[in-house]
Amino acid sequence: MAISLQFCRISARAELPLPETRIFRQRKPSSVRCSAAGEADSSSEFDAKVFRHNLTRSENYNRRGFGHKKETLELMSQEYTSDIIKTLKENGFEYTWENVTVKLAESYGFCWGVEHAVQIAYEARKQFPSEKIWITNEIIHNPTVNQKLEEMEVKRIPINDGKKQFDVVETGDVVILPAFGAAVDEMLILSDKNVQIVDTTCQWVTKVWTSVEKHKKREHTSIIHGKYSHEETVATASFAGKYIIVKNMKEATYVCDYILGGGLDGSSSTKEAFLEKFKLAVSKGFDPDQDLIKVGIANQTTMLKGETEDIGKLVDRTMMQKYGVENVNNHFMSFNTICDATQERQDAMYKLVDEKIDLMLVVGGWNSSNTSHLQEIAEERNIPSYWVDTEKRIGPGNKISYKLMHGELVEKDNWLPEGPITIGITSGASTPDKVVEDVLVKVFDIKRDEALQSA
Numbered sequence: 183m184a185i186s187l188q189f190c191r192i193s194a195r196a197e198l199p200l201p202e203t204r205i206f207r208q209r210k211p212s213s214v215r216c217s218a219a220g221e222a223d224s225s226s227e228f229d230a231k232v233f234r235h236n237l238t239r240s241e242n243y244n245r246r247g248f249g250h251k252k253e254t255l256e257l258m259s260q261e262y263t264s265d266i267i268k269t270l271k272e273n274g275f276e277y278t279w280e281n282v283t284v285k286l287a288e289s290y291g292f293c294w295g296v297e298h299a300v301q302i303a304y305e306a307r308k309q310f311p312s313e314k315i316w317i318t319n320e321i322i323h324n325p326t327v328n329q330k331l332e333e334m335e336v337k338r339i340p341i342n343d344g345k346k347q348f349d350v351v352e353t354g355d356v357v358i359l360p361a362f363g364a365a366v367d368e369m370l371i372l373s374d375k376n377v378q379i380v381d382t383t384c385q386w387v388t389k390v391w392t393s394v395e396k397h398k399k400r401e402h403t404s405i406i407h408g409k410y411s412h413e414e415t416v417a418t419a420s421f422a423g424k425y426i427i428v429k430n431m432k433e434a435t436y437v438c439d440y441i442l443g444g445g446l447d448g449s450s451s452t453k454e455a456f457l458e459k460f461k462l463a464v465s466k467g468f469d470p471d472q473d474l475i476k477v478g479i480a481n482q483t484t485m486l487k488g489e490t491e492d493i494g495k496l497v498d499r500t501m502m503q504k505y506g507v508e509n510v511n512n513h514f515m516s517f518n519t520i521c522d523a524t525q526e527r528q529d530a531m532y533k534l535v536d537e538k539i540d541l542m543l544v545v546g547g548w549n550s551s552n553t554s555h556l557q558e559i560a561e562e563r564n565i566p567s568y569w570v571d572t573e574k575r576i577g578p579g580n581k582i583s584y585k586l587m588h589g590e591l592v593e594k595d596n597w598l599p600e601g602p603i604t605i606g607i608t609s610g611a612s613t614p615d616k617v618v619e620d621v622l623v624k625v626f627d628i629k630r631d632e633a634l635q636s637a
Contacts, residue, residue, distance in 0.1 A: 230366045230421050231395050237373055238381070245381040247302050248309035254301050261330065262292075262614035266622055281601065282629050284622065285537060287608035289530035293523030295384030296322050296612050299361035306380045307334045310356045313378075317358040318346065318368055319413045321382065322612035323550035325571055351375055361612075363387045363417035386483045386521040387414055391421045393517045397478035398423035402515050405437065405497060407490045408482030410463040412551060415482045419465070422480075424473045427463035434493040438500040441474050446500070477501070478515035484552035484611070487525045523611050524552050531556050531608055535563045539606040540599060542567035543625075545618050546610025548585050553610030558587040565606075568597065573620035580628050598628055 237243055270277050270286040277284055303321050315336045320328050336358065339346045348371050351357060356378045359369075363383040372379055394404045403424040408415035410427040419425050428434045439446035440456055450456060456470050479497060481490045494516050501514040535542070542560040546553030548571045560567035568584040570576065575583045582597045605625065609618050 233366065233373075234369065234421075237369060237379070240373070240379075242376065243379045243381065245302070245383070247305045250305045250308045251301065254304040254308065257304060258297075258301060262327075262616045264615035264619035266619040267291075267615040279626055280629065281603070281633065282626060283602070283604040285534060285539060285604065285606045287527070287530040287534045287606070289523075289526040290607075291609040291611070291613050291615055291618065293521075293527075293611040295361055295386060295521075295523065299382035299384065300327055302380060302382045303331060303336065303358055304334075306356055306358060307336060310378070313354065313356050314352070315356040315358065316351055317360060318364050319360045319362060320549075321358065321360045323547035323553075323610070324612040324614070324617070325547055326614060326617050327612070348372070348375070351377060353377065356380060359383055360413065361387070362412075362414040363391070365417045365420035367420065383417075384483070384521075386519070386523075387417070390418050390480050390483060390519045393478070393480045393519050394418060394422040394425070396517070397480070397515060400476070400478075400515065402476040402478040403473045404480050405434070405477050405493075406480045406482065407434070407485050407493050409551065412482055412484075414484070418480065418482070422465065424468060425465045426460055426468065426470075426473075428493065431489055431492055431496070433460075434496055437470075437474070438496055440470055441500050441504055445503075476513050478517075480517075481519055482551065483519065483521035484524055484550075484555070486555040486558065487520050487528050490520055524555075527552065527608065527611060528555065528559065531559045534606045534608065535560055535565055537606065538604065539565065540603045541565065541597075541605055543605060543607040543621060544569040544609070545571070545607065545621050546613045547571050548589075550610045550612055553613070554587050554589075556608055556610060557585070560606075561587050566597075568594075570621060572617060573624045576621065576624040576628075580632075598625065598632075600632060603629070 238245070267286070270284060275286040275288055299321055303317070306315060316339055317331070317336055318339050320338070321331055322328070339348060340350060341347065346368070348368070351372070353376050355375075357372050357380070359379065359381045361382050361384045369379075394406070397404045398421075401423070403426065404419075404422040406415060406418060406422070406425055406427045408418070408427055409429055410416075415427060419427065426437065428437060435447060436449045436459070439448065440450035444450060453470060457464070457468070460468075477497060479490075479494045498510065498514055498516065502510045505513045542565050544553060544557045544560065544567060546556070546569070548569070553569065557567055557569040568582055569586070570582070570584050580596050580598050581594070583591065583593045585591055607618065607622070609615075
């Protein structure tokens with residue numbers, strides 16, 4: 183059977199056998215605490231890298247599937263692919279239906295990491311048809327896919343007072359780690375419970391973990407470009423030593439100004455003010471006077487590519503100014519951890535907003551970071567842009583509820599202009615093609631009703 187659209191990529195990947203060995207761990211610390219950003223806070227003898235290395239070789243660990251790829255890909259193709267998207271791709275990413283011309287971004291929607299995560303989760307249910315299956319977070323940031331997993335009785339770990347209640351998980355249960363990964367303290371809990379762990383963490387996320395581990399080994403503080411409460415950044419911080427999380431260029435500038443003693447733009451002030459500003463975004467015991475002497479850059483993989491690059495350049499210049507060009511390599515480390523899929527979708531969006539379009543539709547989960555940055559690109563070009571997570575946000579009639587890039591919810595009447603229109607459309611890396619199709623069908627229906635009324 184041929185798998186159409188974007189699922190063809192995943193079926194071509196070879197599966198390698200995973201050696202099965204027992205875990206032989208170093209003596210575990212007596213307690214593991216989790217800070218606001220989620221790092222495991224334990225005795226110095228605990229090595230998160232060694233622990234995860236051994237965990238991945240456990241007989242209770244799987245990240246390559248269970249031999250049900252063909253069946254699960256068939257099911258995913260039925261549920262998530264789209265004839266409308268297929269038509270657009272076959273016609274150079276542009277097609278006209280009656281009085282609506284649609285231009286699709288050349289890179290959009292499900293990335294390989296997301297496809298892999300969802301497919302492995304589907305395999306887990308097929309492999310364990312009667313076992314309780316839990317997942318530590320949403321598998322991806324898309325309500326349609328998450329609803330499908332709920333219908334398959336894959337249950338989220340309940341949260342009470344902001345803390346996950348792992349006591350519901352029992353020996354013999356199956357626990358899925360989502361595409362964003364899981365923090366070290368969560369892996370420790372699950373390892374001790376002797377559950378079957380199904381790891382769908384994206385390979386680009388684990389690449390960032392490797393980077394912060396290198397920072398830690400060389401006693402550099404990790405400056406992580408991300409959102410401190412985002413699941414992926416929580417997991418990344420748990421593998422770091424000292425760290426600080428900056429959300430954007432403004433926060434990075436504040437940090438660099440502090441490093442230079444106010445010599446950059448004067449935005450920073452006292453140590454106390456610094457710690458108050460970043461109280462939820464630093465490692466335990468963080469001291470900006472000591473912990474910003476040697477730094478490395480890492481990022482949440484879904485952040486805006488250009489901003490991550492600009493932050494890296496700013497920190498590099500700051501350390502050169504502080505310590506001299508000849509000494510910068512002793513004070514600054516940088517590895518390329520920008521996700522290819524994120525970069526490709528953003529590049530395609532920049533190309534699309536340069537074309538002649540009347541408005542933009544951005545389709546993706548409202549809690550999706552990578553989708554928010556696609557919306558940001560359109561807003562920066564002053565293009566009317568509407569970010570929706572499902573087709574249910576459109577209607578009744580010519581009305582829409584949508585989000586702006588910073589999360590503000592907006593409702594608008596008569597959002598589709600009268601007459602022939604050209605719409606640009608893209609979707610986040612967690613968005614199935616079928617969701618995009620459903621949104622476009624709503625648009626076609628509105629324009630068809632308009633034509634009938636004016637006839």
